Amino acid sequence: MNALLTARLLLVLIALPAIGQPIGLRPPSAVAAGSPVSIATSGAGTATFYLLGPSHAVKRTVQLGQEVSIPGSDLSSSGLYQAIACDSSGCASAAFQVLPASPARFSFLVHPSRVPVNTANAINATALVFDRFENTVLEPSSVAFRFSPGVGEPFNRRVPTELGIAWLQMGSTSKQGPLRVLASVGENAETRVIQQVASEACGLRMQATSGPRNVRLQTEPVRDCGGNPLPDGTVVSFTKIDGAGRSTVDTPIKKGVASAQFSVSGPARISVACGVVLGNEISLGGQP
Numbered sequence: 001m002n003a004l005l006t007a008r009l010l011l012v013l014i015a016l017p018a019i020g021q022p023i024g025l026r027p028p029s030a031v032a033a034g035s036p037v038s039i040a041t042s043g044a045g046t047a048t049f050y051l052l053g054p055s056h057a058v059k060r061t062v063q064l065g066q067e068v069s070i071p072g073s074d075l076s077s078s079g080l081y082q083a084i085a086c087d088s089s090g091c092a093s094a095a096f097q098v099l100p101a102s103p104a105r106f107s108f109l110v111h112p113s114r115v116p117v118n119t120a121n122a123i124n125a126t127a128l129v130f131d132r133f134e135n136t137v138l139e140p141s142s143v144a145f146r147f148s149p150g151v152g153e154p155f156n157r158r159v160p161t162e163l164g165i166a167w168l169q170m171g172s173t174s175k176q177g178p179l180r181v182l183a184s185v186g187e188n189a190e191t192r193v194i195q196q197v198a199s200e201a202c203g204l205r206m207q208a209t210s211g212p213r214n215v216r217l218q219t220e221p222v223r224d225c226g227g228n229p230l231p232d233g234t235v236v237s238f239t240k241i242d243g244a245g246r247s248t249v250d251t252p253i254k255k256g257v258a259s260a261q262f263s264v265s266g267p268a269r270i271s272v273a274c275g276v277v278l279g280n281e282i283s284l285g286g287q288p
Helices: 001-015
Strands: 024-026 030-034 037-042 046-052 056-065 068-069 080-088 092-100 104-110 114-116 123-130 140-147 155-160 167-172 177-185 188-196 206-210 214-219 235-242 246-251 257-261 268-274 278-284
Touching: 024 080, 024 092, 056 206, 056 246, 080 155, 104 177, 104 188, 123 140, 123 177, 206 268, 206 278, 214 278, 235 257, 246 257
Parallel strands: 030 092, 114 188
Antiparallel strands: 024 037, 037 068, 046 056, 046 080, 080 092, 104 123, 123 167, 140 155, 140 177, 177 188, 206 214, 214 257, 235 246, 235 268, 268 278
């Protein structure tokens, strides 16, 4: 009976399915984008391995108990990755983080394209920093800005990034002309150009030349307070008040000056303005 019982127990043990070792996955906690990584596994036999990332998924057969090698090409997008291994006994999973690689390129924006001189906080420069896989580099880095006005010495600013963005606000310089703005991150550099134009007219004055029945008016060269000439095409308004009533002539600046002509009826007062700036006023006795 003992021999028969032993034989029966052996047959039962042979018929039972083998119970494998539990599956284990041990990825690193974090890795830089584009870097290869090895994930340690535990268990025995083969398993189906899945890698789920922000932009794609990978599936292949692996041998448990050995390391699973993942090439850097499968880890180009930053974000949270999930490693999963499954066999007939079940599945195991583990998560790890892929961080952006070092800065490799950036996008550079400057606003506006035209700005009046001597205007506070008029210029905004923004740089967005990326790695070579187009991931935003969230770790702090530094962006160097170099400003080169047409007149005067260049000057520099260095701005640290916050969440991949470096932002700078500054005033325009005192002289009109192109302002070149160069931004650089490491060996990468880009240039943008802002056109600085004259500000509001300053010290606006006109002169009058009287004829028998009319008066001709012409401004002195129209400049801003920094001595920059206002561009041709800027509108200057001449206003006359006399016995015939009130009349206004709007005329553009040509070759730095503006001119107009009025007929007059009796005593007259004539004023000049450019935008919000008022110039001098001339009083005329008129003709009978």
